[in-house]
Amino acid sequence: METVTVAPSAYDDILTPEAIAFVVALDREFGARRVQLLERRRRRRTARTTELDFLESTRDIRTDDTWSVAPPADDLSDRRVEITGPPERKMTVNALNSGAKVWMADFEDATAPTWDNVVSGQRNLRDALDGTLDFTAPDGREYRIGTDLPTIMVRPRGWHLPECHVRIGGRAVSASLFDFGLYLFHCGRKQIDRGSGPYFYLPKLESHLEARLWNDVFVYAQNLLGIPRGTIRATVLIETITAAFEMEEILYELREHSAGLNAGRWDYLFSMIKNRPDVVLPERSQITMTAPFMRAYTELLVKTCHQRGAHAIGGMAAVVPSRDPVAAKRALNQVRQDKRREVGDGFDGSWVAHPGLVETCREVFDQWLGFEPHQIVRKRDDVRVTAKELLDIHTSAVTVSEVALRTNVSVALRYVAAWLGGRGAVALGGLMEDAATAEICRTQLWQWISTGTPTDYGVPVTAGLVVRMLREELDVLAETGALDEDSARRFGQARTLLTVLLSERTCPEFLTLPAYLRHLTAGATLQPVAAA
């Protein structure tokens, strides 16, 4: 048997031999399939010769109208407002006290996966269920959770990420299985005992085969822990263009564990750029949810869910409230409009990124749903979406402004520097920025460089131009004295990383993967553990 090694951590009560053995058992059983599916992703992207389309091989699943997903668990029936955020200690308390129906504790887009973040996040979740979650801020403010808590759903990291601090015979385990396994091990039973269940959000899936892998993991894990089959529930984010063509199949694969689909709009745009590098997207502020290809995607998502008895959950309006009253009012109005569109289209609930937006989202859904917990009865038979409509970006001759270029440079640089410092979500210029929105900035820059997209001031975007802007952005930060020694180092690392990614001939798949491998795994001495 290969040796299992684990990095030291301050949270021995989370990384117990039994918990590690459980994660290792999952990875031994499913690790090889994960690697094959990641290889399949690469082949699918690089070897594609025709436009994407619905799959011929799964037509039967789509045309069979006799199947549906399991009825929602009691505490997942009304999901009109869901708050998301990293399971950092103070934010965990704030999210649980936010008044939302659901809290999505996020190890993916909103968490920089430092070893401390991923293990302490698990401890915070466990403490929340044990009633021992408290926090005293440096300014003396005390944080305690109340009694009427939201339902908790946990989003493990995506299939592409390894967790390098736990190794089997030197090989890093899957980060998805690590996050999923630790949560299920420590909190699965506790959730069932309090009348809830172990619920998950599954990010960045690219095909129904990846959903099948998750379903098999669920069946195996429930067996191993003696938890009744079907207790686990999972909402899949449709946030890649390939998954948009396989929504029915994804629901089908997970049907006994399914808790519907969510429109992960930001990663969806990121995926659109990666998968169709020659189809140039305009600047981010111009791609709204009313763009025809985005409407095609959300309309199809609602129809698919409701036809199969599943919830359709809306996405993130990425504004965060500001302390300036005028900007705050503007942000609330933007969120209100976004949620009105979603509820009118048939979504059963939606996401907010900040406690200050819970009330706005709730009001909109209350007005529409009244006392009904959801609107799955609206089957949306009127919706017909073709492959062409999903792909039709409709952009004639894109030009980009200097402001758009500089915004993407600035957000990418600042976000990566924050991420390297352990923060996976930050507010920049009134917007919530996380791994998904930063990936859009980074891949847009790459796309504009690789296609020589013209600027509206007459020159094409080149690597030289963007690299110069990165340097200028850094110079401004240095001149204003905004950087101490540590942050100057992280900004330097961020600039180097972005420069490398922007100079690749084919669009690098993820920025978080090389960033993790280069910067978040250094220095840990792993110790053998006896457990597994």
Ligand SMILES: CC(=O)SCCNC(=O)CCNC(=O)[C@H](O)C(C)(C)COP(=O)(O)OP(=O)(O)OC[C@H]1O[C@@H](n2cnc3c(N)ncnc32)[C@H](O)[C@@H]1OP(=O)(O)O
């Ligand atoms: C594309 C996607 O995947 S979207 C989903 C993933 N992304 C996310 O979940 C992002 C979630 N949001 C956040 O992380 C935060 O709102 C940020 C980083 C954008 C802004 O946070 P801050 O700069 O702290 O905002 P602000 O100062 O207005 O916060 C006010 C209070 O609300 C709390 N707060 C803000 N957002 C959240 C949240 N999502 N969950 C819990 N608490 C929150 C803050 O901790 C702060 O608490 P305090 O008053 O007790 O100190």
Ligand SMILES: O=CC(=O)O
């Ligand atoms: O995870 C959500 C997204 O929009 O990306």
Ligand SMILES: [Mg+2]
């Ligand atoms: Mg996402």
